Amino acid sequence: MRLFDTELKELRDGIMAMAGVAEDMIELTIQALAEPSPAKAEQVNLLDRKMDEWELKLDQQCIDLLALHAPAASDLRRIASSLKIIPELERIGDHCCNIARRVQMVHPPILAGNDLEQLGTETRSMVRRAVDAFVGNDAALAQAVILSDDSVDALYGKIYRDLLRIMLADPLCIERASHLILVIKNWERIADQATNIAEEVLFILEGRSAKHPYLRGETQD
Amino acid sequence: MLSPTLPETKPIKLSVRNMAFSYGEKKVLDGLSLDIHAERVTAIIGPSGCGKSTFLKCFNRIHEVSSAVNVSGDMLIDGVDIYRGGIDEVDLRRRVGMVFQRPNPFPKSIYENVAFGPRLFGVKDRATLDGMVEDALRKAALWDEVKDRLKDSATGMSGGQQQRLCIARALAVNPEVLLMDEPCSALDPIATAKIEELIFELKESLTIVIVTHNMQQAARVSDYTAFFWLGKLVEMGLTERIFTTPRERMTEDYITGRFG
Numbered sequence: 254m255r256l257f258d259t260e261l262k263e264l265r266d267g268i269m270a271m272a273g274v275a276e277d278m279i280e281l282t283i284q285a286l287a288e289p290s291p292a293k294a295e296q297v298n299l300l301d302r303k304m305d306e307w308e309l310k311l312d313q314q315c316i317d318l319l320a321l322h323a324p325a326a327s328d329l330r331r332i333a334s335s336l337k338i339i340p341e342l343e344r345i346g347d348h349c350c351n352i353a354r355r356v357q358m359v360h361p362p363i364l365a366g367n368d369l370e371q372l373g374t375e376t377r378s379m380v381r382r383a384v385d386a387f388v389g390n391d392a393a394l395a396q397a398v399i400l401s402d403d404s405v406d407a408l409y410g411k412i413y414r415d416l417l418r419i420m421l422a423d424p425l426c427i428e429r430a431s432h433l434i435l436v437i438k439n440w441e442r443i444a445d446q447a448t449n450i451a452e453e454v455l456f457i458l459e460g461r462s463a464k465h466p467y468l469r470g471e472t473q474d
Numbered sequence: 475m476l477s478p479t480l481p482e483t484k485p486i487k488l489s490v491r492n493m494a495f496s497y498g499e500k501k502v503l504d505g506l507s508l509d510i511h512a513e514r515v516t517a518i519i520g521p522s523g524c525g526k527s528t529f530l531k532c533f534n535r536i537h538e539v540s541s542a543v544n545v546s547g548d549m550l551i552d553g554v555d556i557y558r559g560g561i562d563e564v565d566l567r568r569r570v571g572m573v574f575q576r577p578n579p580f581p582k583s584i585y586e587n588v589a590f591g592p593r594l595f596g597v598k599d600r601a602t603l604d605g606m607v608e609d610a611l612r613k614a615a616l617w618d619e620v621k622d623r624l625k626d627s628a629t630g631m632s633g634g635q636q637q638r639l640c641i642a643r644a645l646a647v648n649p650e651v652l653l654m655d656e657p658c659s660a661l662d663p664i665a666t667a668k669i670e671e672l673i674f675e676l677k678e679s680l681t682i683v684i685v686t687h688n689m690q691q692a693a694r695v696s697d698y699t700a701f702f703w704l705g706k707l708v709e710m711g712l713t714e715r716i717f718t719t720p721r722e723r724m725t726e727d728y729i730t731g732r733f734g
Contacts, residue, residue, distance in 0.1 A: 255731070255732075257731070323689070323690050324730065325689065325693070325717045325718070325729045325730055326717065326718060326719065326720050326725075326726045326729055326730050327726060327730065328730050329717075329718060330718065330719075460718065460719030461719075
Protein backbone atom coordinates (compact mmCIF):
# COMPACT_ATOMS: atom_id res chain seq x y z
CA MET A 254 0.00 0.00 0.00
CA ARG A 255 1.26 3.49 -0.84
CA LEU A 256 2.22 5.79 2.02
CA PHE A 257 -0.66 8.09 1.08
CA ASP A 258 -3.19 5.25 1.21
CA THR A 259 -1.81 4.15 4.58
CA GLU A 260 -2.18 7.68 5.94
CA LEU A 261 -5.67 7.99 4.46
CA LYS A 262 -6.61 4.75 6.20
CA GLU A 263 -5.14 6.07 9.47
CA LEU A 264 -7.35 9.14 9.15
CA ARG A 265 -10.41 6.96 8.51
CA ASP A 266 -9.55 4.71 11.47
CA GLY A 267 -9.07 7.80 13.65
CA ILE A 268 -12.47 9.19 12.68
CA MET A 269 -14.02 5.79 13.42
CA ALA A 270 -12.37 5.78 16.86
CA MET A 271 -13.54 9.33 17.56
CA ALA A 272 -17.06 8.41 16.43
CA GLY A 273 -16.86 5.39 18.75
CA VAL A 274 -16.21 7.71 21.70
CA ALA A 275 -19.12 9.91 20.58
CA GLU A 276 -21.42 6.88 20.53
CA ASP A 277 -20.20 5.85 24.00
CA MET A 278 -20.97 9.35 25.25
CA ILE A 279 -24.47 9.24 23.76
CA GLU A 280 -25.14 5.84 25.34
CA LEU A 281 -23.90 7.00 28.74
CA THR A 282 -25.94 10.19 28.44
CA ILE A 283 -29.12 8.23 27.73
CA GLN A 284 -28.45 6.02 30.78
CA ALA A 285 -27.41 8.92 33.02
CA LEU A 286 -30.62 10.73 32.13
CA ALA A 287 -32.89 7.74 32.67
CA GLU A 288 -31.54 6.50 35.99
CA PRO A 289 -30.51 9.36 36.88
CA SER A 290 -26.81 8.67 37.43
CA PRO A 291 -24.41 11.49 38.35
CA ALA A 292 -21.55 8.95 38.06
CA LYS A 293 -22.40 8.23 34.43
CA ALA A 294 -22.84 11.95 33.79
CA GLU A 295 -19.32 12.43 35.13
CA GLN A 296 -18.05 9.71 32.78
CA VAL A 297 -19.55 11.66 29.89
CA ASN A 298 -17.54 14.69 30.97
CA LEU A 299 -14.35 12.66 31.20
CA LEU A 300 -14.85 11.28 27.69
CA ASP A 301 -15.22 14.79 26.31
CA ARG A 302 -11.53 15.35 26.88
CA LYS A 303 -10.82 12.38 24.62
CA MET A 304 -13.00 13.92 21.93
CA ASP A 305 -11.04 17.17 22.12
CA GLU A 306 -7.77 15.26 21.85
CA TRP A 307 -9.05 13.37 18.80
CA GLU A 308 -10.17 16.59 17.20
CA LEU A 309 -6.73 18.16 17.41
CA LYS A 310 -4.99 14.99 16.25
CA LEU A 311 -7.28 14.33 13.29
CA ASP A 312 -7.34 17.98 12.18
CA GLN A 313 -3.56 17.87 11.98
CA GLN A 314 -3.66 14.61 10.00
CA CYS A 315 -5.99 16.24 7.47
CA ILE A 316 -3.77 19.30 7.12
CA ASP A 317 -0.69 17.11 6.70
CA LEU A 318 -2.38 15.01 4.01
CA LEU A 319 -3.42 18.14 2.12
CA ALA A 320 -0.01 19.77 2.41
CA LEU A 321 2.15 16.77 1.65
CA HIS A 322 0.15 14.86 -0.93
CA ALA A 323 -1.92 17.52 -2.75
CA PRO A 324 -4.80 15.06 -3.15
CA ALA A 325 -7.36 15.25 -5.95
CA ALA A 326 -10.79 13.87 -6.85
CA SER A 327 -12.33 11.46 -4.29
CA ASP A 328 -9.22 11.64 -2.05
CA LEU A 329 -9.60 15.42 -1.88
CA ARG A 330 -13.32 15.15 -1.19
CA ARG A 331 -12.73 12.62 1.57
CA ILE A 332 -10.13 14.78 3.34
CA ALA A 333 -12.09 18.03 2.89
CA SER A 334 -15.19 16.34 4.28
CA SER A 335 -13.24 14.80 7.13
CA LEU A 336 -12.26 18.33 8.14
CA LYS A 337 -15.99 19.03 8.49
CA ILE A 338 -17.00 15.71 10.05
CA ILE A 339 -14.41 15.97 12.84
CA PRO A 340 -15.89 19.16 14.39
CA GLU A 341 -19.39 17.68 14.01
CA LEU A 342 -18.31 14.76 16.17
CA GLU A 343 -16.67 17.11 18.64
CA ARG A 344 -19.89 19.09 18.91
CA ILE A 345 -21.83 15.90 19.55
CA GLY A 346 -19.55 15.38 22.58
CA ASP A 347 -20.25 18.92 23.78
CA HIS A 348 -24.02 18.43 23.48
CA CYS A 349 -23.78 15.20 25.49
CA CYS A 350 -21.98 17.15 28.23
CA ASN A 351 -24.71 19.79 28.13
CA ILE A 352 -27.33 17.09 28.71
CA ALA A 353 -25.26 15.20 31.27
CA ARG A 354 -24.85 18.23 33.53
CA ARG A 355 -28.65 18.45 33.84
CA VAL A 356 -29.45 14.83 34.72
CA GLN A 357 -30.31 15.61 38.33
CA MET A 358 -32.14 18.83 37.52
CA VAL A 359 -34.80 17.10 35.46
CA HIS A 360 -35.78 14.57 38.13
CA PRO A 361 -38.26 13.47 39.32
CA PRO A 362 -39.73 13.08 35.81
CA ILE A 363 -42.50 15.42 34.72
CA LEU A 364 -43.06 13.96 31.24
CA ALA A 365 -45.48 11.08 30.81
CA GLY A 366 -44.65 8.26 28.40
CA ASN A 367 -41.25 7.49 26.93
CA ASP A 368 -40.85 10.34 24.42
CA LEU A 369 -37.65 11.55 26.07
CA GLU A 370 -36.04 8.09 25.87
CA GLN A 371 -37.21 7.77 22.30
CA LEU A 372 -35.65 11.11 21.36
CA GLY A 373 -32.33 9.88 22.78
CA THR A 374 -32.45 6.50 21.05
CA GLU A 375 -33.54 7.92 17.67
CA THR A 376 -30.72 10.43 17.84
CA ARG A 377 -28.28 7.68 18.80
CA SER A 378 -29.45 5.65 15.82
CA MET A 379 -28.91 8.59 13.44
CA VAL A 380 -25.35 9.11 14.66
CA ARG A 381 -24.58 5.40 14.45
CA ARG A 382 -25.97 5.11 10.92
CA ALA A 383 -24.20 8.29 9.76
CA VAL A 384 -20.90 6.86 10.98
CA ASP A 385 -21.70 3.49 9.37
CA ALA A 386 -22.43 5.27 6.09
CA PHE A 387 -19.04 7.02 6.32
CA VAL A 388 -17.16 3.84 7.11
CA GLY A 389 -19.04 1.68 4.62
CA ASN A 390 -19.25 4.25 1.79
CA ASP A 391 -23.01 3.75 1.84
CA ALA A 392 -24.87 6.56 0.04
CA ALA A 393 -28.32 4.99 0.56
CA LEU A 394 -27.76 4.82 4.31
CA ALA A 395 -26.54 8.44 4.37
CA GLN A 396 -29.69 9.47 2.51
CA ALA A 397 -31.83 7.58 5.03
CA VAL A 398 -30.11 9.38 7.92
CA ILE A 399 -30.95 12.76 6.34
CA LEU A 400 -34.61 11.72 6.04
CA SER A 401 -34.67 10.56 9.70
CA ASP A 402 -34.00 14.09 10.87
CA ASP A 403 -37.65 15.04 10.22
CA SER A 404 -38.81 12.39 12.67
CA VAL A 405 -36.45 13.67 15.39
CA ASP A 406 -37.53 17.25 14.71
CA ALA A 407 -41.21 16.23 15.02
CA LEU A 408 -40.57 14.41 18.30
CA TYR A 409 -38.64 17.42 19.60
CA GLY A 410 -41.57 19.67 18.69
CA LYS A 411 -44.05 17.41 20.41
CA ILE A 412 -42.05 17.24 23.65
CA TYR A 413 -41.51 21.00 23.56
CA ARG A 414 -45.27 21.63 23.32
CA ASP A 415 -45.93 19.10 26.10
CA LEU A 416 -43.46 20.93 28.32
CA LEU A 417 -45.14 24.27 27.64
CA ARG A 418 -48.47 22.78 28.67
CA ILE A 419 -46.93 21.30 31.84
CA MET A 420 -45.41 24.65 32.77
CA LEU A 421 -48.69 26.46 32.22
CA ALA A 422 -50.53 23.92 34.31
CA ASP A 423 -48.06 23.76 37.18
CA PRO A 424 -45.55 26.59 37.79
CA LEU A 425 -43.69 24.35 40.25
CA CYS A 426 -42.51 22.34 37.21
CA ILE A 427 -41.02 25.35 35.40
CA GLU A 428 -37.47 24.82 36.56
CA ARG A 429 -37.36 21.11 35.60
CA ALA A 430 -39.19 21.82 32.35
CA SER A 431 -36.72 24.59 31.45
CA HIS A 432 -33.83 22.20 31.93
CA LEU A 433 -35.70 19.59 29.91
CA ILE A 434 -36.16 22.04 27.06
CA LEU A 435 -32.39 22.46 26.98
CA VAL A 436 -31.95 18.68 27.13
CA ILE A 437 -34.23 18.05 24.15
CA LYS A 438 -32.68 20.95 22.24
CA ASN A 439 -29.28 19.30 22.67
CA TRP A 440 -30.60 15.95 21.40
CA GLU A 441 -32.13 17.69 18.43
CA ARG A 442 -28.80 19.38 17.69
CA ILE A 443 -26.99 16.03 17.85
CA ALA A 444 -29.43 14.72 15.24
CA ASP A 445 -28.57 17.75 13.09
CA GLN A 446 -24.91 16.90 13.46
CA ALA A 447 -25.62 13.34 12.30
CA THR A 448 -27.44 14.83 9.30
CA ASN A 449 -24.45 17.02 8.51
CA ILE A 450 -22.15 14.00 8.66
CA ALA A 451 -24.48 12.11 6.30
CA GLU A 452 -24.42 15.07 3.89
CA GLU A 453 -20.63 14.98 3.90
CA VAL A 454 -20.74 11.24 3.16
CA LEU A 455 -22.88 11.96 0.10
CA PHE A 456 -20.41 14.63 -0.99
CA ILE A 457 -17.52 12.20 -0.65
CA LEU A 458 -19.32 9.49 -2.61
CA GLU A 459 -21.16 11.51 -5.24
CA GLY A 460 -19.14 14.70 -5.54
CA ARG A 461 -22.13 17.01 -5.16
CA SER A 462 -23.24 18.94 -2.13
CA ALA A 463 -26.35 17.53 -0.45
CA LYS A 464 -26.70 20.65 1.71
CA HIS A 465 -29.54 23.15 1.43
CA PRO A 466 -31.67 21.33 -1.17
CA TYR A 467 -34.01 24.35 -1.33
CA LEU A 468 -31.25 26.26 -3.15
CA ARG A 469 -31.51 23.66 -5.92
CA GLY A 470 -35.28 23.97 -6.07
CA GLU A 471 -35.85 20.90 -3.89
CA THR A 472 -38.24 21.30 -1.03
CA GLN A 473 -36.64 19.57 1.92
CA ASP A 474 -34.14 21.44 4.11
CA MET B 475 -10.45 29.19 -13.38
CA LEU B 476 -13.78 28.96 -15.19
CA SER B 477 -17.03 28.55 -13.36
CA PRO B 478 -18.68 25.22 -14.09
CA THR B 479 -22.05 26.93 -14.11
CA LEU B 480 -21.26 29.60 -16.70
CA PRO B 481 -21.47 28.85 -20.42
CA GLU B 482 -18.26 29.08 -22.45
CA THR B 483 -18.08 32.45 -24.18
CA LYS B 484 -14.89 31.98 -26.18
CA PRO B 485 -15.07 30.55 -29.70
CA ILE B 486 -13.54 27.23 -30.67
CA LYS B 487 -10.03 27.81 -32.00
CA LEU B 488 -8.88 24.26 -32.63
CA SER B 489 -11.21 21.43 -33.44
CA VAL B 490 -10.31 17.76 -33.75
CA ARG B 491 -12.67 15.13 -35.15
CA ASN B 492 -12.03 11.39 -35.28
CA MET B 493 -8.36 12.06 -35.66
CA ALA B 494 -5.77 9.26 -35.86
CA PHE B 495 -2.02 9.44 -36.17
CA SER B 496 0.61 6.85 -36.96
CA TYR B 497 4.35 6.69 -37.43
CA GLY B 498 4.62 4.17 -40.27
CA GLU B 499 2.76 1.11 -38.98
CA LYS B 500 2.62 2.28 -35.39
CA LYS B 501 -0.66 3.89 -34.44
CA VAL B 502 -0.04 6.52 -31.75
CA LEU B 503 -3.38 8.37 -31.62
CA ASP B 504 -6.78 7.00 -32.45
CA GLY B 505 -10.35 8.27 -32.62
CA LEU B 506 -9.66 11.66 -31.02
CA SER B 507 -12.38 14.27 -31.01
CA LEU B 508 -12.20 17.43 -28.95
CA ASP B 509 -12.49 21.21 -29.10
CA ILE B 510 -10.04 23.77 -27.79
CA HIS B 511 -11.36 27.23 -27.03
CA ALA B 512 -9.61 30.49 -27.86
CA GLU B 513 -8.03 32.43 -24.99
CA ARG B 514 -8.21 29.43 -22.71
CA VAL B 515 -5.53 27.14 -21.38
CA THR B 516 -6.10 23.49 -22.14
CA ALA B 517 -3.91 20.96 -20.34
CA ILE B 518 -3.23 17.53 -21.76
CA ILE B 519 -2.36 14.97 -19.10
CA GLY B 520 -1.67 11.27 -19.24
CA PRO B 521 1.05 8.69 -18.62
CA SER B 522 4.26 8.66 -20.68
CA GLY B 523 3.69 7.28 -24.14
CA CYS B 524 -0.03 8.10 -24.23
CA GLY B 525 0.50 10.35 -27.25
CA LYS B 526 0.07 13.77 -25.68
CA SER B 527 3.25 15.30 -27.11
CA THR B 528 2.51 13.76 -30.50
CA PHE B 529 -0.96 15.27 -30.36
CA LEU B 530 0.52 18.68 -29.59
CA LYS B 531 2.93 18.47 -32.52
CA CYS B 532 0.09 17.65 -34.91
CA PHE B 533 -1.25 21.17 -34.47
CA ASN B 534 1.73 22.77 -36.20
CA ARG B 535 2.77 19.73 -38.25
CA ILE B 536 6.23 19.88 -36.74
CA HIS B 537 6.52 16.07 -36.69
CA GLU B 538 6.57 16.14 -40.49
CA VAL B 539 10.02 17.67 -40.34
CA SER B 540 11.65 14.45 -39.21
CA SER B 541 9.53 11.40 -39.93
CA ALA B 542 7.03 9.71 -42.18
CA VAL B 543 3.68 10.10 -40.54
CA ASN B 544 0.06 9.56 -41.39
CA VAL B 545 -2.69 11.76 -40.03
CA SER B 546 -6.35 11.01 -40.69
CA GLY B 547 -9.55 12.66 -39.54
CA ASP B 548 -9.99 16.40 -39.18
CA MET B 549 -7.80 18.93 -37.39
CA LEU B 550 -9.12 22.42 -37.86
CA ILE B 551 -7.81 25.84 -36.93
CA ASP B 552 -10.53 28.50 -37.16
CA GLY B 553 -12.55 25.96 -39.14
CA VAL B 554 -9.85 25.33 -41.78
CA ASP B 555 -8.23 21.91 -42.03
CA ILE B 556 -4.58 22.04 -40.98
CA TYR B 557 -3.65 19.15 -43.27
CA ARG B 558 -5.96 19.47 -46.25
CA GLY B 559 -7.12 23.04 -46.12
CA GLY B 560 -4.27 24.40 -48.23
CA ILE B 561 -2.55 26.06 -45.28
CA ASP B 562 1.14 26.79 -45.81
CA GLU B 563 3.25 24.90 -43.24
CA VAL B 564 5.54 27.80 -42.53
CA ASP B 565 2.59 30.13 -42.02
CA LEU B 566 0.91 27.49 -39.83
CA ARG B 567 4.00 27.35 -37.61
CA ARG B 568 3.93 31.12 -37.31
CA ARG B 569 0.30 30.99 -36.22
CA VAL B 570 0.89 27.98 -33.94
CA GLY B 571 4.07 28.48 -31.94
CA MET B 572 5.71 25.87 -29.76
CA VAL B 573 7.82 25.75 -26.61
CA PHE B 574 9.58 22.55 -25.65
CA GLN B 575 10.55 20.65 -22.52
CA ARG B 576 14.11 21.92 -22.38
CA PRO B 577 14.86 25.50 -23.28
CA ASN B 578 16.52 25.46 -26.69
CA PRO B 579 17.77 28.97 -27.47
CA PHE B 580 19.91 29.40 -30.55
CA PRO B 581 23.60 29.93 -29.75
CA LYS B 582 23.18 33.59 -30.61
CA SER B 583 22.55 36.78 -28.71
CA ILE B 584 19.35 37.32 -26.76
CA TYR B 585 18.30 39.89 -29.36
CA GLU B 586 18.98 37.62 -32.32
CA ASN B 587 17.02 34.78 -30.77
CA VAL B 588 13.89 36.90 -30.62
CA ALA B 589 14.53 38.66 -33.94
CA PHE B 590 14.99 35.33 -35.72
CA GLY B 591 11.31 34.75 -36.52
CA PRO B 592 10.48 38.27 -37.69
CA ARG B 593 13.62 38.25 -39.88
CA LEU B 594 12.52 34.92 -41.37
CA PHE B 595 9.23 36.53 -42.28
CA GLY B 596 11.00 39.40 -43.99
CA VAL B 597 11.21 42.16 -41.40
CA LYS B 598 14.45 44.03 -42.13
CA ASP B 599 13.94 47.50 -40.74
CA ARG B 600 16.05 47.82 -37.60
CA ALA B 601 13.65 50.07 -35.70
CA THR B 602 10.73 47.75 -36.46
CA LEU B 603 12.77 44.74 -35.35
CA ASP B 604 13.84 46.52 -32.15
CA GLY B 605 10.20 47.22 -31.38
CA MET B 606 9.16 43.62 -32.03
CA VAL B 607 11.99 42.25 -29.89
CA GLU B 608 11.14 44.54 -27.00
CA ASP B 609 7.45 43.75 -27.30
CA ALA B 610 8.03 39.99 -27.30
CA LEU B 611 10.46 40.18 -24.38
CA ARG B 612 7.97 42.27 -22.41
CA LYS B 613 5.16 39.80 -23.10
CA ALA B 614 7.45 37.02 -21.91
CA ALA B 615 8.16 38.99 -18.71
CA LEU B 616 11.86 39.04 -19.53
CA TRP B 617 12.50 42.59 -20.74
CA ASP B 618 13.47 44.12 -17.41
CA GLU B 619 15.97 41.36 -16.77
CA VAL B 620 17.72 41.51 -20.14
CA LYS B 621 17.20 44.99 -21.61
CA ASP B 622 20.77 46.02 -20.76
CA ARG B 623 22.39 42.91 -22.18
CA LEU B 624 20.53 42.13 -25.37
CA LYS B 625 23.82 41.42 -27.14
CA ASP B 626 24.90 38.81 -24.59
CA SER B 627 24.71 35.18 -25.56
CA ALA B 628 21.40 33.50 -24.75
CA THR B 629 23.22 30.40 -23.56
CA GLY B 630 24.56 32.34 -20.57
CA MET B 631 21.07 32.87 -19.13
CA SER B 632 19.52 30.79 -16.34
CA GLY B 633 17.27 27.89 -17.34
CA GLY B 634 14.12 29.79 -16.42
CA GLN B 635 15.25 32.85 -18.39
CA GLN B 636 16.15 30.67 -21.38
CA GLN B 637 12.67 29.17 -21.33
CA ARG B 638 11.07 32.61 -21.18
CA LEU B 639 13.36 33.62 -24.05
CA CYS B 640 12.01 30.67 -26.05
CA ILE B 641 8.50 31.87 -25.27
CA ALA B 642 9.50 35.39 -26.38
CA ARG B 643 10.95 33.89 -29.57
CA ALA B 644 7.64 32.16 -30.24
CA LEU B 645 5.66 35.33 -29.41
CA ALA B 646 7.78 37.54 -31.71
CA VAL B 647 5.89 36.32 -34.80
CA ASN B 648 2.47 37.02 -33.23
CA PRO B 649 1.13 33.48 -32.97
CA GLU B 650 -2.53 32.73 -32.29
CA VAL B 651 -1.85 29.45 -30.52
CA LEU B 652 1.00 28.52 -28.21
CA LEU B 653 1.78 24.83 -27.72
CA MET B 654 3.80 24.08 -24.60
CA ASP B 655 5.31 20.64 -24.17
CA GLU B 656 6.19 20.26 -20.48
CA PRO B 657 7.63 23.78 -20.43
CA CYS B 658 8.61 23.70 -16.76
CA SER B 659 9.94 20.18 -16.34
CA ALA B 660 13.56 21.39 -16.36
CA LEU B 661 12.91 24.42 -14.14
CA ASP B 662 13.06 25.08 -10.41
CA PRO B 663 9.88 26.11 -8.51
CA ILE B 664 10.60 29.85 -8.77
CA ALA B 665 11.19 29.74 -12.53
CA THR B 666 8.15 27.47 -12.82
CA ALA B 667 5.99 29.98 -10.96
CA LYS B 668 7.13 32.73 -13.36
CA ILE B 669 6.20 30.64 -16.41
CA GLU B 670 2.82 29.81 -14.87
CA GLU B 671 2.16 33.49 -14.21
CA LEU B 672 3.15 34.19 -17.77
CA ILE B 673 0.71 31.56 -19.08
CA PHE B 674 -2.01 33.30 -17.11
CA GLU B 675 -1.18 36.63 -18.77
CA LEU B 676 -0.70 35.21 -22.26
CA LYS B 677 -4.08 33.54 -22.36
CA GLU B 678 -5.64 37.01 -22.55
CA SER B 679 -4.71 37.00 -26.22
CA LEU B 680 -3.61 33.44 -27.06
CA THR B 681 -4.95 29.93 -27.16
CA ILE B 682 -2.63 27.79 -25.06
CA VAL B 683 -2.32 24.02 -25.08
CA ILE B 684 0.05 22.63 -22.48
CA VAL B 685 1.27 19.09 -21.97
CA THR B 686 2.35 18.45 -18.40
CA HIS B 687 3.20 15.56 -16.13
CA ASN B 688 2.71 17.78 -13.13
CA MET B 689 -0.88 17.32 -11.94
CA GLN B 690 -0.75 20.39 -9.71
CA GLN B 691 0.50 22.48 -12.60
CA ALA B 692 -2.36 21.30 -14.81
CA ALA B 693 -4.77 22.12 -11.99
CA ARG B 694 -3.22 25.54 -11.41
CA VAL B 695 -2.84 26.88 -14.92
CA SER B 696 -5.51 25.33 -17.08
CA ASP B 697 -9.19 26.02 -17.74
CA TYR B 698 -9.76 22.66 -19.40
CA THR B 699 -8.05 19.34 -18.86
CA ALA B 700 -7.98 16.40 -21.23
CA PHE B 701 -6.80 12.99 -20.03
CA PHE B 702 -5.18 10.75 -22.65
CA TRP B 703 -4.47 7.07 -22.32
CA LEU B 704 -2.92 4.81 -24.95
CA GLY B 705 -3.56 7.31 -27.71
CA LYS B 706 -7.20 7.84 -26.84
CA LEU B 707 -9.06 10.64 -25.09
CA VAL B 708 -10.52 9.22 -21.89
CA GLU B 709 -12.13 12.37 -20.55
CA MET B 710 -12.08 16.11 -21.07
CA GLY B 711 -13.78 18.83 -19.10
CA LEU B 712 -13.37 21.93 -16.98
CA THR B 713 -10.22 21.51 -14.92
CA GLU B 714 -12.09 22.22 -11.71
CA ARG B 715 -14.45 19.32 -12.39
CA ILE B 716 -11.78 16.90 -13.61
CA PHE B 717 -9.76 17.44 -10.42
CA THR B 718 -12.69 17.21 -7.99
CA THR B 719 -15.23 14.90 -9.63
CA PRO B 720 -13.87 13.09 -12.67
CA ARG B 721 -16.47 10.96 -14.43
CA GLU B 722 -14.20 8.15 -15.55
CA ARG B 723 -12.61 5.73 -13.15
CA MET B 724 -9.40 5.80 -15.19
CA THR B 725 -9.13 9.59 -14.83
CA GLU B 726 -9.74 9.31 -11.09
CA ASP B 727 -7.04 6.65 -10.77
CA TYR B 728 -4.56 8.69 -12.78
CA ILE B 729 -4.97 12.01 -10.99
CA THR B 730 -4.97 10.35 -7.57
CA GLY B 731 -1.79 8.44 -8.44
CA ARG B 732 -3.32 4.97 -8.37
CA PHE B 733 -2.92 4.29 -12.06
CA GLY B 734 -1.72 0.88 -13.22
